[in-house]
Amino acid sequence: xxxxxxxxxxxxxxxxxxxxxxxxxxxxxxxxxxxxxxxxxxxxxxxxxxxxxxxxxxxxxxxxxxxxxxxxxxxxxxxxxxxxxxxxxxxxxxxxxxxxxxxxxxxxxxxxxxxxxxxxxxxxxxxxxxxxxxxxxxxxxxxxxxxxxxxxxxxxxxxxxxxxxxxxxxxxxxxxxxxxxxxxxxxxxxxxxxxxxxxxxxxxxxxxxxxxxxxxxxxxxxxxxxxxxxxxxxxxxxxxxxxxxxxxxxxxxxxxxxxxxxxxxxxxxxxxxxxxxxxxxxxxxxxxxxxxxxxxxxxxxxxxxxxxxxxxxxxxxxxxxxxxxxxxxxxxxxxxxxxxxxxxxxxxxxxxxxxxxxxxxxxxxxxxxxxxxxxxxxxxxxxxxxxxxxxxxxxxxxxxxxxxxxxxxxxxxxxxxxxxxxxxxxxxxxxxxxxxxxxxxxxxxxxxxxxxxxxxxxxxxxxxxxxxxxxxxxxxxxxxxxxxxxxxxxxxxxxxxxxxxxxxxxxxxxxxxx
Amino acid sequence: xxxxxxxxxxxxxxxxxxxxxxxxxxxxxxxxxxxxxxxxxxxxxxxxxxxxxxxxxxxxxxxxxxxxxxxxxxxxxxxxxxxxxxxxxxxxxxxxxxxxxxxxxxxxxxxxxxxxxxxxxxxxxxxxxxxxxxxxxxxxxxxxxxxxxxxxxxxxxxxxxxxxxxxxxxxxxxxxxxxxxxxxxxxxxxxxxxxxxxxxxxxxxxxxxxxxxxxxxxxxxxxxxxxxxxxxxxxxxxxxxxxxxxxxxxx
Numbered sequence: 001x002x003x004x005x006x007x008x009x010x011x012x013x014x015x016x017x018x019x020x021x022x023x024x025x026x027x028x029x030x031x032x033x034x035x036x037x038x039x040x041x042x043x044x045x046x047x048x049x050x051x052x053x054x055x056x057x058x059x060x061x062x063x064x065x066x067x068x069x070x071x072x073x074x075x076x077x078x079x080x081x082x083x084x085x086x087x088x089x090x091x092x093x094x095x096x097x098x099x100x101x102x103x104x105x106x107x108x109x110x111x112x113x114x115x116x117x118x119x120x121x122x123x124x125x126x127x128x129x130x131x132x133x134x135x136x137x138x139x140x141x142x143x144x145x146x147x148x149x150x151x152x153x154x155x156x157x158x159x160x161x162x163x164x165x166x167x168x169x170x171x172x173x174x175x176x177x178x179x180x181x182x183x184x185x186x187x188x189x190x191x192x193x194x195x196x197x198x199x200x201x202x203x204x205x206x207x208x209x210x211x212x213x214x215x216x217x218x219x220x221x222x223x224x225x226x227x228x229x230x231x232x233x234x235x236x237x238x239x240x241x242x243x244x245x246x247x248x249x250x251x252x253x254x255x256x257x258x259x260x261x262x263x264x265x266x267x268x269x270x271x272x273x274x275x276x277x278x279x280x281x282x283x284x285x286x287x288x289x290x291x292x293x294x295x296x297x298x299x300x301x302x303x304x305x306x307x308x309x310x311x312x313x314x315x316x317x318x319x320x321x322x323x324x325x326x327x328x329x330x331x332x333x334x335x336x337x338x339x340x341x342x343x344x345x346x347x348x349x350x351x352x353x354x355x356x357x358x359x360x361x362x363x364x365x366x367x368x369x370x371x372x373x374x375x376x377x378x379x380x381x382x383x384x385x386x387x388x389x390x391x392x393x394x395x396x397x398x399x400x401x402x403x404x405x406x407x408x409x410x411x412x413x414x415x416x417x418x419x420x421x422x423x424x425x426x427x428x429x430x431x432x433x434x435x436x437x438x439x440x441x442x443x444x445x446x447x448x449x450x451x452x453x454x455x456x457x458x459x460x461x462x463x464x465x466x467x468x469x470x471x472x473x474x475x476x477x478x479x480x481x482x483x484x485x486x487x488x489x490x491x492x493x494x495x496x497x498x499x500x501x502x503x504x505x506x507x508x509x510x511x512x513x514x
Numbered sequence: 515x516x517x518x519x520x521x522x523x524x525x526x527x528x529x530x531x532x533x534x535x536x537x538x539x540x541x542x543x544x545x546x547x548x549x550x551x552x553x554x555x556x557x558x559x560x561x562x563x564x565x566x567x568x569x570x571x572x573x574x575x576x577x578x579x580x581x582x583x584x585x586x587x588x589x590x591x592x593x594x595x596x597x598x599x600x601x602x603x604x605x606x607x608x609x610x611x612x613x614x615x616x617x618x619x620x621x622x623x624x625x626x627x628x629x630x631x632x633x634x635x636x637x638x639x640x641x642x643x644x645x646x647x648x649x650x651x652x653x654x655x656x657x658x659x660x661x662x663x664x665x666x667x668x669x670x671x672x673x674x675x676x677x678x679x680x681x682x683x684x685x686x687x688x689x690x691x692x693x694x695x696x697x698x699x700x701x702x703x704x705x706x707x708x709x710x711x712x713x714x715x716x717x718x719x720x721x722x723x724x725x726x727x728x729x730x731x732x733x734x735x736x737x738x739x740x741x742x743x744x745x746x747x748x749x750x751x752x753x754x755x756x757x758x759x760x761x762x763x764x765x
Contacts, residue, residue: 298606298608298609298612298642298643299622299626300612300615300622300623300625300626300629301612301616301622302621302622303616303622304616304619305616305617305618305619307616308612308613308615308616308617309616309617311613311616312602312605312613312616315604315605315609316602316604316605319604319645320604379600379601379602379603380600380601380602381600382564382566382594382596382600383594383600383601383614383617383661384617385565385566386564386565386566386589386592386593386594387589387614387617387618388586388587388589388590388617388618388619389586389589389617390586
């Protein structure tokens with residue numbers, strides 16, 4: 001018999017939220033294209049299988065010899081929990097902010113005769129569930145492998161993740177509300193997004209660099225179980241190990257963990273849900289706020305249509321701080337491998353040779369993001385299309401805007417390189433140009449009209465574009481590094497591969513409209 | 515006679531025919547209203563005139579220039595105002611108008627003069643230095659209209675420009691359009707507000723199923739069917755019935 005919760009009850013709202021979240025997820029994964037749902041499901045199933053295979057490869061040697069009572073093991077599990085928690089904090093902050101600032105059904109909800117406390121309590125709960133889903137998927141492969149080959153007690157790991165998802169939601173909500181009260185609705189949005197990105201990326205990057213410094217390895221897990229960490233950690237009787245013990249099968253520790261996490265979430269719901277509506281209304285007011293530019297006499301500049309397009313792109317990019325922070329964040333993730341390369345292979349006089357691939361890779365990724373904004377994220381496409389300019393000129397101007405922005409960003413580094421070694425600078429410039437042009441061309445081939453605000457989801461619109469952009473950047477980065485290191489013979493292979501990636505991407509480009 | 519726009523045998527098909535052998539002419543300095551039920555092919559036709567869509571068949575000529583053979587010359591003379599104003603949230607109205615003037619290659623001094631006049635006329639001057647991100651629909655539509663007029667087009671194409679505007683804004687937009695027509699500009703506009711067409715348009719074209727089914731002044735439309743002193747609304751409903759060809763227009 002089909003169960004239908006009473007209208008207006010918590011269950012009824014929960015079902016509504018679940019339906020919306022599921023459809024949003026499917027739309028994001030299928031890029032809004034109908035008929036792709038099955039393909040998405042197959043892709044997810046394959047991805048889950050692959051990560052299970054990887055987990056088994058890593059853990060197969062340890063099976064049967066896992067002693068959860070030792071400090072190194074508790075340290076490793078705790079490290080995983082902390083890493084997961086940083087990821088969940090980042091995601092929960094993003095979701096809380098999005099809930100605050102998205103109007104969507106706000107008017108309907110607040111004007112309906114149902115308790116808004118109930119609605120927002122469900123919405124906060126939904127954030128906790130959504131926050132836990134990705135870590136469950138990521139660590140699920142490890143947990144399942146341990147359950148299958150070690151002990152079913154490892155299933156408790158899922159509950160610990162869910163508990164920490166609840167804790168992350170409660171803390172994120174508290175941080176967002178605190179920022180609302182101190183910074184105001186307008187600044188909170190950007191601030192929380194930046195904090196979320198730094199929390200998500202910063203902790204992982206910090207741990208990686210620490211691992212590289214202490215162990216010359218990029219593995220965070222080996223760092224957690226290192227002698228240094230063992231000597232610095234508290235005794236086995238410490239309360240700090242309770243979540244790790246809970247995740248590894250200790251029922252009492254599990255219950256203690258869950259009680260604490262969910263008590264904090266419940267407190268957050270009781271405290272914030274009744275006033276959630278106020279915050280959402282205050283946040284909605286932000287979109288009505290008009291930012292005023294300095295009112296000094298505005299003089300129109302004489303510009304050609306090409307330069308008008310280029311200046312417009314630059315002006316919009318400079319005014320979109322969040323998009324800039326998102327693009328530059330990609331570069332943050334390249335710091336650990338750059339650091340490792342430098343430590344592993346670099347000497348004082350060859351730093352430039354190992355740093356070049358990172359620079360080329362970053363330039364390629366950045367160019368891809370900017371090209372998407374300029375080409376697909378055009379907010380007034382009909383205005384530009386009806387202007388008396390040849391289509392080719394519009395595209396050229398946008399490409400020039402992207403490459404010009406990249407040029408301005410890398411120029412100081414190239415100048416520094418030129419002082420060190422002119423030949424290395426020329427190789428770097430060529431690599432950066434090749435990677436940037438490749439990424440821009442891929443975005444051009446796969447252009448599809450979208451709102452600039454959808455930048456976060458740009459990679460879901462075409463997997464071919466996403467992968468070819470990444471692969472071409474990697475190939476150009478590798479080729480640049482090899483040439484700079486003097487391996488002239490091997491580098492053509494990577495250059496040919498880069499062109500091959502571009503050719504494949506071009507072959508898969510969708511038919512463009514008139 | 516000089517024609518601002520000549521549409522001959524125009525056809526466009528998506529999953530089904532959207533425009534089918536459509537022909538009509540707009541005289542220079544004329545205000546022409548294109549009416550039709552939802553899905554009749556109005557927006558598709560105007561998008562082809564503006565150069566946003568390529569026709570499958572037929573020809574479009576703007577002041578003697580073919581839209582396919584000489585698109586740049588056509589675009590230089592034309593302004594397009596869609597029903598949903600597309601402007602840049604992070605630009606101020608002045609910056610937006612400077613950008614549009616740059617696209618159309620208008621000398622800076624002239625563009626600045628035009629922009630200031632338009633912003634004054636459309637009562638946007640107090641907001642000239644505010645970014646458009648917090649603007650209401652009416653204000654955005656007025657900014658888009660100012661953008662369409664800043665380069666002094668000879669033919670203005672408007673698709674439902676009054677949708678969602680308050681009475682004051684709608685009045686301003688109508689006044690600006692009539693003043694342009696007085697100055698010799700040609701206007702072609704689609705609207706569902708039949709009173710607006712009745713009051714403003716010199717000639718009215720009615721399309722249904724992608725075809726022109728009636729055309730003329732209000733008096734001519736009345737005389738054609740022996741409709742006495744019927745209002746435009748009554749004539750329109752008699753011509754198209756109450757059928758709604760939903761969705762085809764969405765294409």
